[in-house]
Amino acid sequence: MPDRIPAEHTVIFDLDGTLIDPFEGITQSIRYALHEMGRPAPLASELTWCIGPPLFDSFATLLGGTSVASRGDIEEAIRLYRVRFSHVGIYECQLYSGIPETLEELANQGFSLLVATSKPHVYALPIVEHLEVGQWFQHVYGAEMDGTRRDKGALLEHVLAKERIIGDQTIMIGDRRYDVDGAREVGIRSIGVSFGYAAPGELEAADPDVLVATPREIPAAVMQLLGDAR
Template sequence: MHNFLFDFDSTLADTRDVAVLATQQAYAVKGLTQPSREAVVSYMGVPIEVSFAKMATETLSDTELAELYTEFRAQYHEAEKLGITLFDGIADTLTALKQRGDHLYVVSSKHSVPLQRNLDQLGLGQTFEAISGSDTVSHYKPAPDGILSLLDRFDLAADESVMIGDAKYDMQMGHNAGVATAAAMWGAADPASVKAEKPTYLLSTPAELLTI
């Protein structure tokens, strides 16, 4: 593999606590029933434009949902200051991949503005050649749009490309795009569902990316 496409949340960085706190706070501010931690975690990897309506016990209008998205982004901006951390081994692995001439990208369900802000916060702002956020695609994961746009934009060979992620949606997106898939088991909240997608590679540590 020469082209590495990474998910962000729970693949590059541990953001689970931040996502749960920001989501629950957003629902509370809007007077809505707070989703459980388990519900929030189960939807990580899915854009909020899809997951928030499903987690709400109330029926929300498009306007109310838009206001909830805005509130979540504000809450996330505050919560992320409490700590987003890279998983052990990620920094060294990214450095080694770049040093040997491989190409690195991020394909995330997160909006590209907070995605870039989080990468900057972690010292990875200049590490990736490009990022693809939820605002840059017409169809969200598991649709292959984010991957296909990068393959086309940078003239990447699909058979030399791999999608790395912690959730079943990442594996499904990779399959749909016709690229290899690597399960980042160090961040998987539901390992069984990830394994069920039969990823090309099942990785227990980031360093194993150097062997594929």
């Protein structure tokens, strides 16, 4: 990845459901973990809601809720998930159509691009490099394996501090309410993308500053929010 270059305006991308479609890798790794624990494994098509939020929260729900599932059970499910995901599921993903062109356009316009995902960064960085878009990003940020900064607000606060960037010169782009809520929590504007894994009405209720339907609409939305101040 390139060295950090000074830029007045920064665009932060979520990963799953925003840059990439991770359906196969995530859902099949969840099913593997549940099967290994002797628990019922929903169909992959019934697990799309698990794409986006922290894995701990998804398994807590799948195992009956935090009032039923012990922390030990949830952590064991995550461990088993990672057995499959770290070797197979990590590469069962693909870029959304139009993403490479979108990243190139934004970079050529002078925006600094980052990734911020609740997925552990030890997975996020190899995915970005494997899909050959790493050259467009200054840094890739994610949660720690122990769950530290799995909350999007906490992660974005960390990113702003590490990058020494200003909130009103920064945009968060994501497909779930967690991205919009996290951006609002740290005082930055947001663009919601409806081509990801949000439930019907989820993004509208979260109320991002702009909502787009395709990756190729992103540059115009970024310019709408940041262009006048450049």
